[in-house]
Amino acid sequence: MYLSKEDEGILKGKSGIGTQKALELLAAIGDAYDARRMVPITRAHAAASGQEGDLYFAELLANGGARCRVPTSTNPVYDIGYFHRMFSNIPKDEASVAQKVVEAYRRLGAILSWSCVPYLNENIPLYGEVVSFSESSATPYVNSVIGAHTNREAAQSALAAGVIGKTPEYGLLLEENRKATHLFEVEATLSDEFDYSLLGYYVGKIVAYGIPVLTGIDRRPSTEEFINFCAMSNTSGAVSMFYMPEYTMEASSMDEAFHGDVPKERAVVTDVELKEVREELQTASGEIDFVQLGCPHYTLKQVAEVAGLLDGKRIHDGVAFWVCTSATAKLLADRIGYSSQIEKAGGHLVADTCIDEPCWTAYKEKVGMTDSPKCAYYRRFKEVVVGRLEDCVNAAVKGRWG
């Protein structure tokens, strides 16, 4: 891979060991893909996870004096102060790992968004921008809904790109690799983001690695529907990009999406397949111990829906009710009054927090209900019920599902 004079200097350590390590990682990725050169990026999103490997790399860069050169946002870990006040059983060493992750990213000069939907508020790419975005919903959303260009980065490669301000030119940054592979003719009823979640999960499973085209969608999907389709298809599979001609930014026709070629595989999706996905994910029914919403983070609109559904209701005594959202949405929810409405009914609205973190230790042996196939897949609790938001709220009030 061709490197500029400046980059060669960085590799020799002229800008410090942190920046050197960041470029070494990007150069290795460039080598792996036979990239010809590095290209500038305008922003990055690091899917920080608060795990040891993640901490090691973030500290390696931060201790070596590296700073982000372009806006670089961060994924949620958990609201450390809040959860340690709430639960006494979270292992202390977990808190110290999380605290160190927070400190490392602060020293790196990252945007401490702790949000998995940064493209809505804190770090928004524009059409045609070259960026480096990790996180399951973020990569396909940015490529498809916004029409920016990113590869399916790991947290560390995105952080390294944020530090260098460049990424190797490979994969989806090259036009010929943005060619669709699979065709899905959608006949299923898609009424809200829950249906799009199931659709995404199904599509990801079939595609594995590839770029699907979806036809038969009869109205423009909402922001929330897109977010959930993206998150799920990039969880059950590795879908970095997709096309819904008319609704996504690139390719106005199927033919254009396939670059004039024919689909490698085609499938029809009906209500039956979506029902099967839900049944496959669900492991329990009857009494529930808690509800977990906001994977990916709920938008302000979804938080408003929860507040509305809980109006005049009281969550069952034996049930905990959690909604995860971004700090930005939480601030507005506090200001508007959604937070107090949710709390009045006995629920909690929490920012900065992911469902896959040690703060949920209390629920390890419990039955949880969620509207998110991704949450069900990565769950830190024993048994799971999967249903749409209204069903989650009703079950929380009654104390049971079904």
Next chain:
Amino acid sequence: MKEMSVSLRCHKIIGGYGEGAALVSQEPICFYLTDPKTGIVREKTHELFGKTISNRVLVFPSGKASSVVQIDGLFKLVKNGLAPKAMIVKDVETVLVVTAFIAQVPLVNRLERDPLEAISTGDLVKVDANKGTVTITKNT
């Protein structure tokens, strides 16, 4: 009987040197599904189930699973001194590069011959990623 050694060219992704007994898998590998205290593969349906990847030269087609779990899996093995000595793969993607980089385990691809055929479990394999060579001594 004379020991038979063959030296093949390869393409460096993560530099370094590692040698050890080969462990060959026809299936992709997820490090998160190995026991961090022993290096034993605990994925029940995997062909390596019950075998340890520790201190082996691991030969496999590609990685699988998300960056978070893949990195966490190999990083824990490294911390416990149980990582593979080197890795030889056919296909490589971003997650595997990042994982090997953080773990500092030499990683190579594009062996002159199909590594899954040229190397058998138990062969002594020396991987010199910096020089771009893999030396195989057949276990006879």
